[in-house]
Amino acid sequence: MDVSKLRRRSLRAGIAVPLSVALLLLLALVYPGLALPGSTFEGSDGNLVVNTAGNTDWSNAPNRVRGDDVPSGTGDNAFGQGTKEDDENVSVVTGSIPPNKSDLTRFYVANEFANNSNYLYLAWERSNVLGSANMDFEINQKTQPNLTTTGPKTLNRTAGDLLITFDFTNGGGNPVLGLLKWVTSGPTSQCFSRNALPCWGNRVNLSAAGFAEGAVNTSTVDDPIAGVSLPGLTFGEAAVNLTAAGVFGSTCEAFASAFLKSRSSASFPAEVKDFVAPRPVSISNCGTITIHKITENGDSTFDYTTTGALTPATFSLSNGGTRTYSDVVAGSYSVTESAPPAGWTLKSLECTATGDGTSVTPSDATASITMAGGGTVDCTYTNHINLKPTIATKLSAPAPTTRRMPAPRPSPTATCPTPTRSPSTTRGPSTGRPSTAATPTTTGPPAPARARSWSSTKTSPR
Ligand SMILES: [Ca+2]
Ligand SMILES: [Ca+2]
Ligand SMILES: [Ca+2]
16 A cells, blocks of 8 residues: 555544544534423423533423322312313313323423524323323413313313324333314314314324424433422423424414323323313513603604514604514514704613513614513613703893792702892802802802893703
8 A cells, every 4th residue: 555545544534533523512512411403401301400501401491380280089180071182162070080091290381482493391290100191281372261170161272272292102212292283264174083173183293393302201200390209101291393383483372371181092082081270371472572762851753763574664753652562573673763863862772671582782773682482672762962052042031030040949048149138148258149158059150140140050051
């Protein structure tokens, strides 16, 4: 082998090693601690604690909501009378959970906006150890009826409500996650199971599409939130990219309620049994931007331009005015004040932001905004104009008006320019003029020699 071949081979080897290291580093960046791409939530590691620094898990989940079931046994509430997922009219009973079916104890729901996507995180816990787990999370736009009392109930469903199915067979590897939306109009072919509207339809296999990941614990893990220890197969979790799954798009959606149910088998039309009653949640892809206007020493009309497809794209405000954009889809925006009218300057632009993932950066006349679902941004533009000097006109005013006092002061007598009535003159110089020591509380000249000079104090430029 000649020297040049040896060189090429060693060169290739020299490149190959750093490339493989770089690939591993890239994979580590893309999948930090078993999280869905774009999210740092550890939604498929089968536990509730953070294992990789900088990540989140249930112990520090964003916007976490917890629902607890009533204790297991004869008092535990469940669906009865053969209730199935497609039923809006359901029956709540107690003590009817079959001993061989999942007895739920708790659920968690969390959500966040990260890397231009809305993520939903779900977890369930159960008290018994069974091979299969068939759980459904129902997420509604409207508040649900009280399911903690027994009897017939009507679920308050709206077109577009979500049902996220979680099916796991022991030994079957990772759970299979599905997404169905509540359908109220159109052809019945949309329905996943039932042959009539309304129904759960348009099922998406989230796992196959790569929109979701999940896991069930294979050994005992701790729940630091509820303070319990969870034996293997009694905890399941999932992370779903709602934006990728098409739940959130260019229109505003908001969900206000979530609850957990157990299906009696992997079959979708199987009876639903135990449930954990609905809890209020706030899952939305929209926020609010509010712009306020304040002017000093007068008023005028100020123009604004925006970016990010806010509607209207431009607007104008005068003193005390407000512009509110209440349905701002998560994304990037900016608001800029145009050059102010003659004589006016932009004194300040002050902004605040609330909500995970929502931020605002004021710079000169522009507020740069990153809006996340449920976020609010509030900005105030303050403009200033110097008062025009009007001393000349005031000086020509009739003498009687110039003898009026300026605005009331804590020590009005000390500022009165009439020497004979002012107590301060007793301490003043023999000229009879008011003592200068008495004047600092006023905004006028320190030694008003003539009464009419006081009128100028009202018009001093600031
Ligand atoms: Ca986890
Ligand atoms: Ca973890
Ligand atoms: Ca229950």
